[in-house]
Amino acid sequence: MEAGEVRKIVFDIIEDVALDEDLTNLDDSLALREQLDLDSMDFLDIVMELKKRHKVEVPQEDYPRLATMNSCVEYLTPKMQ
């Protein structure tokens, strides 16, 4: 899977989890938590959605790698091959 497709997958999940947020101006290089109202429970939901929809497991020690959109794509792309 290409980086662009992975970005779309993550984007769709974030859009569902933070359902009232406007993601049009999301900066892929900045921390998601600083741009959107996402707390630790929401990150857990992102991880659970990845597992539910795409069977991708994110072990807890890797949670920091979901900090920005860029780091999500970089981390998840190899896992989605």
Added chain:
Amino acid sequence: MTEVTLPISRHFTPSETRYDAIIIGAGMSGMAAAIRLGMYDKKVLLLEKHSITGGLNSYYGRGKRQFDVGLHALTNFAVKKERGRPLTKLLKQLRIPYDELLLVEQQYSQINFPDNTLNFTNDVNNLINDIGDKFPHEVDGFRKLIAHIENFNEVALDNPYTPAKEVVRRFIKDSDLLEMIFCPLLIYGSAWENDMDFSQFAIMFKSIFLEGFGRTTGGVRKIIQLLLKKMDEANVEVCFRNGVKQILTQKGRAIGVETSRGEVIHAPMVLSCAGLPETLSLLDKQENQNSLPLPRTGKLSFTETILITNTKPKNLSFDPTIVFYNNRSYYKYQKPEELFDKESAVLCFPNNFKGDDYNEGVYRLTMMANYDKWKSLKDTEGSAYIDQKEMVYLEGIKLLKKMIPNFSEDQVLFKDVFTPTSVERYTGHFGGCVYGSPDKSRDGSTPVNGLYVCGTDQGFLGIIGSMLSGISIANLYGLMGSSTRAKMGPETHP
């Protein structure tokens, strides 16, 4: 009133004998927990002994009219996308868009004492200004109290019980003002008499004074409708008119339940929103011969009078949304000696939100009541129980006349009175108590592994707190792995 029709389910019997989780009670917290577990593919069975959902916050119909009972207002008001607010968090967790709530704010509410009246809105500055006018020497202390509460972590699970009045006295010297501040917070959620735990006080202070009141257009039905839709999407199986006869255990672990219809259903997780003593009393008698003493039964119960009138309060020049009325020099929040306490009440005027979907005038009056006295009347033959309900109604009329000079009994088209025995019948709470036992399990654990409790009873205010409690407990024990749980801990932010 905006018509919200809810389906009547005729599903009584579980379709299978094994689930990932069984939830006891389709109150607000049970439904929210069921949605969370179902969302992540857990097979969930929700057992409800009545024929409708909502638990303590319920609804009924008479003719063309629809009534809400229990819930006066939604606390924890937030505007759309307001960050870090419990309401925003709840909606995200259940994936309910804010706009679907059709939420309207209160106009203003009033704390009405013999010598003073304070008004508050969803902007705490209005309360600060009113305190500045009426208690000028206390306004700095009140600001400091707000700062103290804002910096206090009321959801830390290791906060020891601290009497709130002791803490608040460090900031507020005038005992009249102190009593006025406590009045709405006690009657809207304290399981303790006359005082409360400071953590609980902070939760309630934020929910009511810092966040405020709102109402979903269509009332409690609107919320229940949204929850039912989500439960359906999450494939939650709900059985109505089927309660729990006993919770089955094996070697100190919950393994399932026997339903009131006699089915034996297994699950590794049993989550109850029935209340702590009520849940523990369902434990399998044979396995739990030497069970621990049950937690105390809560003492606080209420009467509620509902009136429909041919004229709305605003046409009588009366516009507050909720009035916390007290006729004593102090606020007596305790189980009354008599059937009900005539000297204080909460009056809710649902027409007086900033948006009114009723065609008629609606008045709701809540008074503290003595369960034991009502229970013995109920068990007595003759008309004593009905006669006393009429007394509750007449006291309510008297109070409304005192508060609204143009109010008259002739305007009343319909009346209904609920008593502590009604609360007991509809909620199954021992003693008809409304805010649960003073003994709480804030982290939802019980002496039995695999058995958890959630809901308002565990110290979370109103339906927002109740649903967040269900969500937190479902996340913590149902969705997180044990290693995640150890690291993150329970996030029971109400």
